[in-house]
Amino acid sequence: MEAELKVFIREAGVFLFMAFFPFITSLLSYCAGMALTGGQVTPAQWFYQLVGFTVMMVAFAMSSSSAWYFRRGMMTGRLEYILASPVSPLVAVLSSALTNVIFNIVYFILIASIGLVLVYGIGHLVNVIGVILFLAITLMPVIGFNLLVGIATIIFREPEPVTNVINSIVSAASGFTYPIILLPSFLQALGQAMPYSYIVNGAREILAGSFQLAQLSPQIFLLGYLALGLVFFRLGEVAYVRKSGVHW
Amino acid sequence: MNAITCEDLRKFFRAKVKRSFFSREDSLIRALDGVSLGVERGVVFSLVGPNGAGKTTMVKILSTLLIPDGGRAEVGGYDVVKQANHVRRIIGLVLAPDKGFYTRLTGIENLVYYGRLYGLSKEEAVKKAEQLLELTGLGADGARLYEEYSLGMRAKLSIAKALINDPEIVFLDEPTIGLDPLSARRIRSLIKDLATQGMTVFMTSHNMWEVEALSNTVAVIKSGKIVAEGSPAELKERLRLSYRLEVEIIADKSPDINFPVTVGERGYPVVTMETDRPGEDLVKVIDEVRRLGYSVGGVRVLEPSLEEVLTRVLSR
Ligand SMILES: Nc1ncnc2c1ncn2[C@@H]1O[C@H](COP(=O)(O)OP(=O)(O)OP(=O)(O)O)[C@@H](O)[C@H]1O
Ligand SMILES: [Mg+2]
Numbered sequence: 001m002e003a004e005l006k007v008f009i010r011e012a013g014v015f016l017f018m019a020f021f022p023f024i025t026s027l028l029s030y031c032a033g034m035a036l037t038g039g040q041v042t043p044a045q046w047f048y049q050l051v052g053f054t055v056m057m058v059a060f061a062m063s064s065s066s067a068w069y070f071r072r073g074m075m076t077g078r079l080e081y082i083l084a085s086p087v088s089p090l091v092a093v094l095s096s097a098l099t100n101v102i103f104n105i106v107y108f109i110l111i112a113s114i115g116l117v118l119v120y121g122i123g124h125l126v127n128v129i130g131v132i133l134f135l136a137i138t139l140m141p142v143i144g145f146n147l148l149v150g151i152a153t154i155i156f157r158e159p160e161p162v163t164n165v166i167n168s169i170v171s172a173a174s175g176f177t178y179p180i181i182l183l184p185s186f187l188q189a190l191g192q193a194m195p196y197s198y199i200v201n202g203a204r205e206i207l208a209g210s211f212q213l214a215q216l217s218p219q220i221f222l223l224g225y226l227a228l229g230l231v232f233f234r235l236g237e238v239a240y241v242r243k244s245g246v247h248w
Numbered sequence: 249m250n251a252i253t254c255e256d257l258r259k260f261f262r263a264k265v266k267r268s269f270f271s272r273e274d275s276l277i278r279a280l281d282g283v284s285l286g287v288e289r290g291v292v293f294s295l296v297g298p299n300g301a302g303k304t305t306m307v308k309i310l311s312t313l314l315i316p317d318g319g320r321a322e323v324g325g326y327d328v329v330k331q332a333n334h335v336r337r338i339i340g341l342v343l344a345p346d347k348g349f350y351t352r353l354t355g356i357e358n359l360v361y362y363g364r365l366y367g368l369s370k371e372e373a374v375k376k377a378e379q380l381l382e383l384t385g386l387g388a389d390g391a392r393l394y395e396e397y398s399l400g401m402r403a404k405l406s407i408a409k410a411l412i413n414d415p416e417i418v419f420l421d422e423p424t425i426g427l428d429p430l431s432a433r434r435i436r437s438l439i440k441d442l443a444t445q446g447m448t449v450f451m452t453s454h455n456m457w458e459v460e461a462l463s464n465t466v467a468v469i470k471s472g473k474i475v476a477e478g479s480p481a482e483l484k485e486r487l488r489l490s491y492r493l494e495v496e497i498i499a500d501k502s503p504d505i506n507f508p509v510t511v512g513e514r515g516y517p518v519v520t521m522e523t524d525r526p527g528e529d530l531v532k533v534i535d536e537v538r539r540l541g542y543s544v545g546g547v548r549v550l551e552p553s554l555e556e557v558l559t560r561v562l563s564r
Contacts, residue, residue, distance in 0.1 A: 076349070078347075085336055246313065247313055
């Protein structure tokens with residue numbers, strides 16, 4: 001896990017690009033909104049977009065991290081060495097996923113704080129603490145997704161087809177840049193069944209200071225994704241051993 | 249008790265052979281076809297054989313990476329399938345000497361990472377990693393990024409990685425491939441030292457000279473079957489490999505002598521013969537040369553090499 005963190009930190013260039021991206025896109029859509037509505041767009045709406053884009057980046061990174069972990073492991077021969085060690089691959093990939101959660105929370109907080117100060121002033125910065133806790137909990141179901149994609153990568157060898165499908169569904173249905181009530185009903189249902197729309201809305205409300213703890217309780221069902229992910233990961237492992245004769 | 253035992257080990261792969269865009273045929277490859285062998289503790293055991301013979305497959309089964317399709321194997325007294333986790337704790341492994349590490353981490357960080365996988369604490373892992381860097385001759389290069397490493401440095405790091413958990417048994421698949429002569433020698437003496445300290449080394453190599461210098465036991469594998477096994481000396485003996493005798497005669501033209509004669513590098517005639525008794529035959533040849541009144545320019549007795557053993561065994 002330390003190793004993973006160090007790797008992340010050494011990729012500072014990519015990090016900077018990732019940090020700029022939500023600012024640029026949200027600014028673009030803010031300006032476009034300004035032009036279209038003749039200046040009726042508020043900074044709060046820019047903030048809405050900023051948070052949306054950032055969570056989207058986090059969601060993409062999170063949904064494919066295990067997949068890439070395995071893929072890189074296969075390409076570099078690291079995976080075989082892990083398999084030949086006493087550590088189970090599930091533990092290894094989970095620690096990599098948790099590293100990702102930490103990294104992504106830091107990433108989100110950085111961007112959100114800048115936006116928060118610009119739009120609401122320094123005073124709202126305390127809300128950031130709430131968001132850290134909120135994300136730490138709500139990103140857990142995403143780890144479930146993450147494991148699903150991971151084991152699919154082991155079985156089918158290439159992560160892209162799976163991650164591309166998941167990412168496009170997620171980005172369409174999760175209300176990153178517009179409320180999901182605007183969506184056709186089946187996409188809405190899909191969006192509500194997945195954890196991302198709750199994450200993005202919750203994060204927005206906490207930061208703006210209008211979040212109630214009671215809102216969290218119906219979302220407990222989302223933790224089922226984590227359980228589901230773990231179960232399918234195990235099933236996938238068994239299937240893979242049968243198919244390939246690899247001692248997983 | 250043996251460090252490694254296997255009985256009738258089998259592993260098949262389904263190879264997809266493309267006939268055309270739409271049709272393909274599945275053919276069965278017998279990567280291991282009934283391998284039985286035993287490796288004593290504290291010896292260097294080498295598995296040699298042509299490309300695709302099944303050496304890597306063997307290493308992967310014994311190091312719990314592949315499940316055999318038949319037969320059974322024990323490493324350190326544990327079954328490689330049913331007690332894989334016990335096996336994993338007591339083995340070290342090098343698969344490809346230039347792979348298996350985080351490129352964006354330094355050598356020592358990579359070693360510490362693997363140390364942690366084997367349950368070492370951070371401090372223990374750092375200490376062990378530093379020792380191993382010294383031992384393999386990487387030393388100060390341990391602080392450099394892996395992506396900058398040369399092939400030889402990578403190979404050394406792989407071996408250091410294989411030793412991070414103080415294993416009882418190490419599996420080395422072609423550990424000295426691509427190393428310069430000095431580095432290769434260093435690794436070889438390291439392998440020898442490990443064995444004298446009681447570690448069991450199971451290695452594969454295509455360098456017969458190296459195998460001969462290092463191994464207590466050699467097994468030759470061909471198409472998934474062991475075709476010969478024994479110490480290098482035993483193998484030569486069993487195949488009745490003969491010595492090669494060369495006696496150079498200082499003369500302008502081929503003398504009238506009762507032995508086969510060729511022309512040597514210096515242009516002089518050279519008596520060249522294969523023999524099982526090099527001492528006796530050498531004296532005979534020299535006596536004959538003297539009797540004819542010539543002087544002897546030089547003498548060479550060539551021992552049969554393991555390479556010849558391999559050539560013979562494989563061409564049968
Ligand atoms: N994953 C796999 N799928 C299909 N066939 C495989 C697989 N791995 C190995 N084989 C086949 O099994 C046979 C033995 O391969 P192996 O890698 O054990 O040979 P090797 O003795 O290590 O050869 P080399 O000297 O080239 O390293 C080969 O015919 C190879 O094509
Ligand atoms: Mg091989």
